[in-house]
Amino acid sequence: MCGIIGYVGKRDAAEILINGLSQLEYRGYDSAGLVTLSTDGLHIRRAVGRVRQLQQLVTEKPVPGTIGVAHTRWATHGRPSEMNAHPHLDAQGRIAIVHNGIIENHATIREFLEQQGIEFQSETDTESLAQLIGFLYSQTGDLLGSVRRALHDVQGTFGLVVVSLDAPQTLIAARRGSPLIVGIGDGEYVISSDASAIITHTSQVAYLDDNEIVTIDPSGMHVATIDAMPVDKRVHTLEMRLEQIELAGYEHHMLKEIFEQPETLQNAMRGRLNLRTNEVVLAGLQQLERDLPRCRRVLLFGCGTAWHAALVGEYLIEELARIPTDVDYASELRYRNPIVEEGTLAIAISQSGETADTLAALREVKTKGATALGVVNVVGSTIAREAQAGVYLHVGPEIGVASTKAFTAQVAVLSMLAVYLGRRRHLSNERTESMLRELEQIPAKVRAALGVHDQVRDLARQLAEWDNWLYLGRGVNYPLALEGALKLKEISYIHAEGLPAAEMKHGPIAMIDPGMPVVVIAPRDNTYGKILSNIEEVRSREGRVFAIATEPDRELERLCEEVVYVPATSAMLSPLVTSVPLQLLAYETAIVRGHDVDKPRNLAKSVTVE
Numbered sequence: 001m002c003g004i005i006g007y008v009g010k011r012d013a014a015e016i017l018i019n020g021l022s023q024l025e026y027r028g029y030d031s032a033g034l035v036t037l038s039t040d041g042l043h044i045r046r047a048v049g050r051v052r053q054l055q056q057l058v059t060e061k062p063v064p065g066t067i068g069v070a071h072t073r074w075a076t077h078g079r080p081s082e083m084n085a086h087p088h089l090d091a092q093g094r095i096a097i098v099h100n101g102i103i104e105n106h107a108t109i110r111e112f113l114e115q116q117g118i119e120f121q122s123e124t125d126t127e128s129l130a131q132l133i134g135f136l137y138s139q140t141g142d143l144l145g146s147v148r149r150a151l152h153d154v155q156g157t158f159g160l161v162v163v164s165l166d167a168p169q170t171l172i173a174a175r176r177g178s179p180l181i182v183g184i185g186d187g188e189y190v191i192s193s194d195a196s197a198i199i200t201h202t203s204q205v206a207y208l209d210d211n212e213i214v215t216i217d218p219s220g221m222h223v224a225t226i227d228a229m230p231v232d233k234r235v236h237t238l239e240m241r242l243e244q245i246e247l248a249g250y251e252h253h254m255l256k257e258i259f260e261q262p263e264t265l266q267n268a269m270r271g272r273l274n275l276r277t278n279e280v281v282l283a284g285l286q287q288l289e290r291d292l293p294r295c296r297r298v299l300l301f302g303c304g305t306a307w308h309a310a311l312v313g314e315y316l317i318e319e320l321a322r323i324p325t326d327v328d329y330a331s332e333l334r335y336r337n338p339i340v341e342e343g344t345l346a347i348a349i350s351q352s353g354e355t356a357d358t359l360a361a362l363r364e365v366k367t368k369g370a371t372a373l374g375v376v377n378v379v380g381s382t383i384a385r386e387a388q389a390g391v392y393l394h395v396g397p398e399i400g401v402a403s404t405k406a407f408t409a410q411v412a413v414l415s416m417l418a419v420y421l422g423r424r425r426h427l428s429n430e431r432t433e434s435m436l437r438e439l440e441q442i443p444a445k446v447r448a449a450l451g452v453h454d455q456v457r458d459l460a461r462q463l464a465e466w467d468n469w470l471y472l473g474r475g476v477n478y479p480l481a482l483e484g485a486l487k488l489k490e491i492s493y494i495h496a497e498g499l500p501a502a503e504m505k506h507g508p509i510a511m512i513d514p515g516m517p518v519v520v521i522a523p524r525d526n527t528y529g530k531i532l533s534n535i536e537e538v539r540s541r542e543g544r545v546f547a548i549a550t551e552p553d554r555e556l557e558r559l560c561e562e563v564v565y566v567p568a569t570s571a572m573l574s575p576l577v578t579s580v581p582l583q584l585l586a587y588e589t590a591i592v593r594g595h596d597v598d599k600p601r602n603l604a605k606s607v608t609v610e
C-alpha cells in the first residue's frame with residue numbers, strides 16, 4: 001500500500017528519496033512522486049508506473065535540495081495518473097504534502113473550499129487535506145497551527161508529511177491510523193512509513209503514535225499531540241539488518257523467503273522449546289502467565305494468510321489445549337459487535353502489525369474486556385504495541401507480497417501457544433514431550449521438503465496453462481488448501497478455490513472435468529482413508545489429481561497424475577511442511593506465466609485502509 005519517505009539533512013535529498021522509494025516498492029503501488037525544496041522553490045516530479053520511471057524524470061531534470069518528501073501511491077480515490085500521484089499542493093503552490101490513509105470527509109472539505117474559490121487539480125482525497133492546510137495557513141500564517149487545525153477537522157486516517165517553502169528546513173509529520181517512523185541519523189532525519197526505507201541510514205528510530213505530530217527543524221525533533229501537549233519519545237534500535245532486505249542471489253524475494261524457512265522457523269522457536277523442563281517458554285506472555293490458562297474461550301482473528309494461520313490455530317488449540325476456539329476475519333469481527341464474555345483470550349495475527357482491520361478488531365475486543373494478544377512479525381508495529389502481550393514471529397522483514405515465511409512462523413507460534421496453554425491444563429507430559437520433539441525437528445523437515453523444488457517446477461510447467469484450479473484438504477490441512485489457492489491467485493492470477501475435501505460433493509463437484517487440476521493435500525493422518533475416497537470421486541469424473549503426501553503409497557500414485565512427497569511429521573504440525581510445495585507451486589506457476597512475483601498487480605503488502 002502507499003509508502004512515504006521524507007528526508008532533511010545535509011545530503012542530496014533526491015537520491016535518498018528515490019532509494020527509499022525503491023525499498024518501499026514491495027508494498028504495492030501504481031504511481032510515485034517526490035518534491036524537494038531549494039532556494040529556487042519546490043521541485044516536483046510525478047510518474048505513473050514504477051519508481052524507475054520517476055527516477056528517469058529526475059535524471060532528465062534533476063531536483064536540487066537537501067530536504068524533501070516522496071510517496072508511492074496505491075490508488076483509492078481517483079485512478080492512477082500523474083495528477084493524482086502525490087505530493088499534492090495547496091492553492092498557492094507553497095505547501096506540499098504526501099499522505100497515506102483515507103480522508104473520509106474529503107467531499108465536504110472540497111465543497112467548502114471550492115465555495116471559497118479554491119480550484120482542485122486532482123481527484124484525490126489527499127488534495128482536500130493539502131488545500132485545507134493551505135487555506136488555514138493563508139489566514140493565520142502559522143504552519144504548524146494550520147496542520148493541527150486541519151487534522152482536527154478531517155475524519156479518517158493519515159500518515160502525513162508536510163513541507164513548505166516558508167519553512168524550508170522543516171518537516172512536519174503526523175499520524176492517525178497509518179504508521180510513521182522517524183529515523184534519527186547524524187545531523188539528519190529520515191521519516192518513513194516503513195523501517196526498511198530507514199535502515200540504510202540509521203537504526204535509531206522513534207515510532208509516532210496515533211494523534212501525534214512531529215516537527216523536525218534545525219533545532220531538532222519535537223513531538224507533541226495534535227492538541228499541542230508535548231510528548232517525550234523513546235528512541236528504539238531497529239532489529240532489522242540490511243542484508244535481510246536484499247535478494248542475496250535469489251531471483252525474487254518470495255523465493256528467497258520460501259528458502260529461508262528452515263532458518264526462520266528455527267528463529268521463531270529459538271529459546272521457546274524447553275525439552276529439559278518439558279514446557280514452552282513464551283517470554284512475551286510472562287506477565288499474563290497466571291491468567292492465560294484460566295481463559296474459557298480463544299478468539300483468533302486476522303486477514304488473508306494470517307486468517308488461514310488462525311484457522312490452523314483453531315485446530316491446534318482445541319486439540320492440544322481443549323479450549324473452545326473461534327476464528328474470524330478481522331474485517332467482519334470489528335463490525336459484528338462481537339460477544340466477548342469474561343475469560344475471552346483474543347489473539348490478533350498479523351505479519352505487518354499494521355493491517356487496518358486487524359488493528360480495529362483488536363481495539364474493539366480490548367474495549368469489550370478481552371485479554372488481547374498479538375502474534376506479530378514487525379517489532380514495534382502498532383498491533384504489537386497495542387496488544388497487552390504477545391509473541392513475535394522473529395522471521396525478519398518479509399518483502400515478498402505473497403506471505404510465506406510469516407505464515408509458517410504464525411503456525412509455529414500458534415502450535416507453541418497451543419502446547420503452552422495445553423500443558424497448563426490437560427496436556428499430558430508424554431504428549432507435550434512428543435510435540436516439543438516434533439517441533440524441534442520441523443526446521444530440518446522443512447529443509448528436506450524444499451528438495452521438491454525441481455519436481456514442483458516441472459509440475460508448474462504442466463499445469464500453468466489451466467485457468468481454474470481446486471485445492472482440497474481435510475482437518476488441519478483444510479486451511480492449507482485455502483492458503484495454497486490464495487498464493488496461486490495472488491501471483492499467477494489464476495482462479496483457484498480451496499475446500500475441505502468432503503465439501504466438494506455438496507456442490508463444487510459439478511465443476512470437475514479434465515480441464516481443472518485438483519491439488520489434494522493428503523498427509524498420512526486419521527483422515528487419509530477419507531481423502532483417498534475424495535480423490536476417487538474426482539477421478540470418477542475424469543478430474544486430474546495432483547497430491548502432496550508424506551509416505552510413498554502405490555494406491556495414491558495410481559489415482560494421481562503426480563505425487564509430491566514431503567517428510568512426515570506429527571499430524572497437527574503437518575501444515576508447516578505441506579506449505580512448502582504449495583508455496584513453490586504458486587511461485588513457479590507465476591514464473592511460467594511471466595508475472596512479476598514480487599510486485600503482483602493490485603496487491604499491497606500492508607493493507608492500512610479498511
Ligand code: F6R
Pocket residue numbers: 302303304305306307349350351352353354355358401402403404486487490605606607
Ligand atoms: C497473502 C497476504 C495477505 C496478508 C493480509 C494480512 O499472501 O500477504 O493476505 O496475509 O493482508 O496482512 P498482515 O499479516 O500484515 O496483517
